[in-house]
Amino acid sequence: MNAIVFSALWGVVLMFVGAFVKSRGSVKYIAIAGAILGLVLSGMELYSGLPLFNIDKTDMLRTGNFSLTFICIVYICTLVLFLLNGKDFEKIGNHVAEYFALIFFVLCGVSLCATFDTLLLLFLGIEIMSIPLYILTGSEKSNLKSNEASLKYFLMGAFSTGLLLMGIAFIYGANSNGSFYLEHIQPGKEHLTVMMTVGIVFMIVALGFKVSAAPFHFWTPDVYDGAPTVITSFMATIVKVGGFIAFIRLFEGSFGAIQKDWQILIVILTVLTLLIGNITAIFQQSVKRMLAYSSIAQAGFMLLAIFALNGPAKEGLLIYSAAYSLATIGIFAILIKLNDYTIDGFNGLARKEPVMAFAGALFLFSLTGIPLTAGFTAKFYVLLAALQNGHYQWLVVVAVLFAATSAYYYFRIIQAMYFKEPAENRVFTDEKIPASFKFMLLVTCALILIIGAYPEIIIGWLYH
Amino acid sequence: MGTFITFPELLVWLPFLAGILCFFIKKENAVRQIALFTTLIILAVSVASLAYTGKEYYAYNNVVYYWLKYLGASLYFGLDGTGKLLTLLTALAYPLIFASSYRKNIKDASSYYGLMLLCMSGIMGVFVSMDALLFYFFWELALIPAYFLCSRWGAERRIQTTFKFFVYTFAGSLLMLIGIIFVYLHTPARTFSDGTFVSHSFVIDSFYQAVLTPNQQNWMFWLFFLAFAIKMPVFPFHTWQPDTYDQSLTPTTMVLSGIMVKMGLFGVIRWLFPLFPQASEHFSKIVIILCVAGMVYASLLAMVQDNLKKLVAYSSIAHIGLMCAALFAMNEISVKGVMVQMFSHGINIIGMWMIVEFLERKVNVRKMSELGGIANKAPVLTIFTVLIVLANIALPLTNGFVGEYMMFSGLFIYGKWYAIAGLVCIILAAVYSLRMVRQIFYGETSPASANMTDLGIYEKLVFTIVIVAIFMIGIYPEPFFELTKEAVKILMLKAI
Numbered sequence: 015m016n017a018i019v020f021s022a023l024w025g026v027v028l029m030f031v032g033a034f035v036k037s038r039g040s041v042k043y044i045a046i047a048g049a050i051l052g053l054v055l056s057g058m059e060l061y062s063g064l065p066l067f068n069i070d071k072t073d074m075l076r077t078g079n080f081s082l083t084f085i086c087i088v089y090i091c092t093l094v095l096f097l098l099n100g101k102d103f104e105k106i107g108n109h110v111a112e113y114f115a116l117i118f119f120v121l122c123g124v125s126l127c128a129t130f131d132t133l134l135l136l137f138l139g140i141e142i143m144s145i146p147l148y149i150l151t152g153s154e155k156s157n158l159k160s161n162e163a164s165l166k167y168f169l170m171g172a173f174s175t176g177l178l179l180m181g182i183a184f185i186y187g188a189n190s191n192g193s194f195y196l197e198h199i200q201p202g203k204e205h206l207t208v209m210m211t212v213g214i215v216f217m218i219v220a221l222g223f224k225v226s227a228a229p230f231h232f233w234t235p236d237v238y239d240g241a242p243t244v245i246t247s248f249m250a251t252i253v254k255v256g257g258f259i260a261f262i263r264l265f266e267g268s269f270g271a272i273q274k275d276w277q278i279l280i281v282i283l284t285v286l287t288l289l290i291g292n293i294t295a296i297f298q299q300s301v302k303r304m305l306a307y308s309s310i311a312q313a314g315f316m317l318l319a320i321f322a323l324n325g326p327a328k329e330g331l332l333i334y335s336a337a338y339s340l341a342t343i344g345i346f347a348i349l350i351k352l353n354d355y356t357i358d359g360f361n362g363l364a365r366k367e368p369v370m371a372f373a374g375a376l377f378l379f380s381l382t383g384i385p386l387t388a389g390f391t392a393k394f395y396v397l398l399a400a401l402q403n404g405h406y407q408w409l410v411v412v413a414v415l416f417a418a419t420s421a422y423y424y425f426r427i428i429q430a431m432y433f434k435e436p437a438e439n440r441v442f443t444d445e446k447i448p449a450s451f452k453f454m455l456l457v458t459c460a461l462i463l464i465i466g467a468y469p470e471i472i473i474g475w476l477y478h
Numbered sequence: 479m480g481t482f483i484t485f486p487e488l489l490v491w492l493p494f495l496a497g498i499l500c501f502f503i504k505k506e507n508a509v510r511q512i513a514l515f516t517t518l519i520i521l522a523v524s525v526a527s528l529a530y531t532g533k534e535y536y537a538y539n540n541v542v543y544y545w546l547k548y549l550g551a552s553l554y555f556g557l558d559g560t561g562k563l564l565t566l567l568t569a570l571a572y573p574l575i576f577a578s579s580y581r582k583n584i585k586d587a588s589s590y591y592g593l594m595l596l597c598m599s600g601i602m603g604v605f606v607s608m609d610a611l612l613f614y615f616f617w618e619l620a621l622i623p624a625y626f627l628c629s630r631w632g633a634e635r636r637i638q639t640t641f642k643f644f645v646y647t648f649a650g651s652l653l654m655l656i657g658i659i660f661v662y663l664h665t666p667a668r669t670f671s672d673g674t675f676v677s678h679s680f681v682i683d684s685f686y687q688a689v690l691t692p693n694q695q696n697w698m699f700w701l702f703f704l705a706f707a708i709k710m711p712v713f714p715f716h717t718w719q720p721d722t723y724d725q726s727l728t729p730t731t732m733v734l735s736g737i738m739v740k741m742g743l744f745g746v747i748r749w750l751f752p753l754f755p756q757a758s759e760h761f762s763k764i765v766i767i768l769c770v771a772g773m774v775y776a777s778l779l780a781m782v783q784d785n786l787k788k789l790v791a792y793s794s795i796a797h798i799g800l801m802c803a804a805l806f807a808m809n810e811i812s813v814k815g816v817m818v819q820m821f822s823h824g825i826n827i828i829g830m831w832m833i834v835e836f837l838e839r840k841v842n843v844r845k846m847s848e849l850g851g852i853a854n855k856a857p858v859l860t861i862f863t864v865l866i867v868l869a870n871i872a873l874p875l876t877n878g879f880v881g882e883y884m885m886f887s888g889l890f891i892y893g894k895w896y897a898i899a900g901l902v903c904i905i906l907a908a909v910y911s912l913r914m915v916r917q918i919f920y921g922e923t924s925p926a927s928a929n930m931t932d933l934g935i936y937e938k939l940v941f942t943i944v945i946v947a948i949f950m951i952g953i954y955p956e957p958f959f960e961l962t963k964e965a966v967k968i969l970m971l972k973a974i
Binding site: 379382383384385386394397398401402407410411414415417418421422425429432433434469470473 | 546548614615618619622626629630637641644645648649652653655656659660662663
């Protein structure tokens with residue numbers, strides 16, 4: 015609850031900062047302070063179990079260790095993003111404070127998605143998360159691609175919102191309690207009515223849009239490619255895992271008992287997402303677009319957690335959120351600094367910028383799932399969860415074969431960085447890479463290695 | 479010592495630390511010296527560990543740290559007979575590799591030696607892991623330095639070739655990961671010595687007690703076996719191997735072919751047989767047919783190779799095929815033979831690569847047709863080469879004979895046609911190996927080999943060590959049987 019109130023408040027604070035503070039450079043420090051404060055407040059709530067504010071008079075929210083751990087992970091990732099790329103927000107346009115303000119509003123939506131206990135708040139959470147993003151995507155006003163992306167995202171988003179609302183309406187109508195609470199809408203084991211089925215299918219489709227699961231992924235590559243790269247980095251990581259947390263909380267809270275009825279739909283989504291994400295990623299020449307498809311591919315793995323819906327699945331989703339977000343934010347941070355976004359643009363980076371290349375290689379190892387990185391632990395947990403579930407065990411084999419495929423496109427960047435020669439007089443970056451940026455990259459690497467070797471630091475919070 | 483630090487820890491951490499250290503030293507000569515010196519220390523540790531075998535030295539060879547305890551995993555290092563055999567091979571091979579390439583001009587030597595040592599640490603880890611998750615960790619971590627070693631240094635097509643190698647092995651190991659998790663979910667509950675209760679565990683004893691239906695065993699068998707088969711490699715999963723050996727730097731190839739392929743065989747001995755005894759027996763015929771087919775196929779291809787490195791690569795496939803077939807024949811004599819042969823093959827193949835390496839450095843040609851008449855120029859090299867080749871085709875008194883004789887006996891018990899097909903390969907091996915010797919060392923002196931010179935005193939020393947090892951094992955293999963006696967006995971009990 016701390017996080018919901020705080021992030022909304024801090025967003026407002028940042029808007030005022032935009033009006034009153036003249037120096038653009040100082041805005042990012044306020045945003046960084048906000049991310050730290052948010053982390054501290056959520057950490058306090060996780061530690062003590064007591065929120066500072068009690069806004070929830072009618073029990074429409076449910077905070078538990080799971081939600082709070084997730085919110086902490088989100089704040090840590092946001093903080094890492096700000097520390098790595100805070101300066102790059104200034105390149106988007108003139109309204110730096112507003113961009114940060116909108117990001118804090120998105121965080122408010124993500125926190126709602128992690129704590130809702132009724133369908134109404136789920137809807138609010140998803141919308142609060144999406145609407146600022148439509149603006150952020152189009153924030154590079156003079157760039158045609160950015161405008162196109164924004165419009166596309168808005169139209170698709172509105173469509174999926176409609177489906178979500180319709181699904182909520184059907185589910186509301188189907189249960190006899192006349193209630194939106196998750197525990198009240200649970201359908202009975204025997205009679206799954208037509209209305210309920212339609213409602214659940216609509217929910218899966220709508221949430222599938224939000225987490226860009228195939229075949230509802232068509233907006234993703236264009237939007238991620240068109241949006242300013244810092245925003246893409248934020249959108250592909252924190253917002254996406256926000257969608258997943260809403261997904262798992264809804265299905266665990268309401269439809270866990272009838273898992274076998276909807277499981278086949280998730281299986282189809284998973285296979286399609288893995289297939290389309292991985293195969294299309296292989297053919298990309300632009301790293302930014304490749305990362306867009308890789309985010310679809312990784313979503314396929316996270317869908318395995320929704321498929322399994324058991325203890326390890328929840329732990330796995332938490333670790334996956336952290337692992338995937340940190341590694342993706344890291345690789346985007348390196349990409350932002352480069353002039354050339356094609357894979358050849360990475361040629362010979364190791365010679366010129368050994369720290370950036372090392373960090374990049376580690377992030378890519380983590381995305382591939384090499385042991386001792388967080389990515390491995392994450393994949394390990396979701397595989398464990400899916401196998402423990404006991405149904406559709408071939409799905410796991412499909413998943414790891416696609417994980418091996420993903421090595422193909424991730425390692426192409428490593429090959430470019432380490433084994434290829436740069437073109438004559440190649441200039442990688444216009445600006446000088448500051449030492450603080452390299453230091454932050456190494457900190458991110460350390461985080462990934464720590465989560466990889468000691469996932470207890472995330473899992474432990476769930477049980478204490 | 480036992481309570482302070484144990485042998486397996488030393489074997490894993492020493493190369494790891496030295497490897498990290500190497501990255502930060504910029505002086506090439508210093509790096510070479512550190513690398514060679516460290517591997518000699520590791521060899522000393524490994525030899526010392528041989529003196530401490532037996533139940534009374536349990537504390538010297540086994541150590542457990544807690545790690546991922548709530549999952550039932552732990553950092554459990556243990557050194558048993560098979561482990562000692564293979565760690566000794568690794569510890570002996572590395573100084574030989576470093577010594578034989580000591581004069582080689584390698585660009586960016588600090589990274590090269592650093593990665594070589596990290597790779598060594600990973601391989602050692604595979605041999606001493608007594609926990610399935612840990613085993614998987616090291617299995618993958620040995621691959622990453624190898625990937626960099628093969629892609630960064632070597633011939634022009636190295637990047638694509640290595641990539642194939644990497645994706646192949648990575649896919650194999652991920653399938654094994656599924657197998658590991660699946661077996662894990664069927665292990666009994668366990669209480670760790672500090673009282674932690676876990677419902678499943680990755681510790682090797684728990685894995686051995688896992689309860690699986692025959693049908694599950696069959697599936698799991700293939701998931702594990704694919705990973706091992708790709709690593710060995712067994713026909714038809716071998717396609718990455720000849721190109722990778724050809725394109726990498728020869729010292730790298732020595733590691734890959736001398737030691738890393740043993741990881742596959744070791745995996746079969748340590749994990750596959752004890753975990754799925756019925757399935758292993760059930761599928762032994764298919765595996766043996768694949769192995770024997772691969773032997774014939776590789777031997778025939780080796781006959782027509784003009785590229786020296788590819789010839790050695792194909793002959794290695796044939797040898798590994800025989801070892802794998804003998805392993806799956808699953809009788810005592812063949813398994814004993816495999817144990818000795820794993821060691822001997824490592825020594826012999828490294829000897830072969832040392833010859834290739836020396837020729838490459840002196841005349842920079844690897845096509846056999848361009849060489850000839852080197853015997854006049856380099857008589858000592860010729861003698862050493864002939865000896866190593868004879869060991870490679872398993873002449874009596876050499877180490878190759880001991881293992882291959884026993885393996886053939888075992889294979890003969892299993893089914894005589896397999897043994898006969900295998901024997902044909904031995905004859906083919908004699909044909910292509912001797913043809914190679916003739917072409918390179920005898921006949922007219924070709925222009926390319928005109929400025930060949932003989933081995934220096936330093937190289938002579940290195941080759942002498944190899945030759946001594948070949949004859950020592952050939953004449954007196956008893957210590958190796960003694961070392962692996964326990965492991966073979968357990969394996970036979972499990973398998974039947």
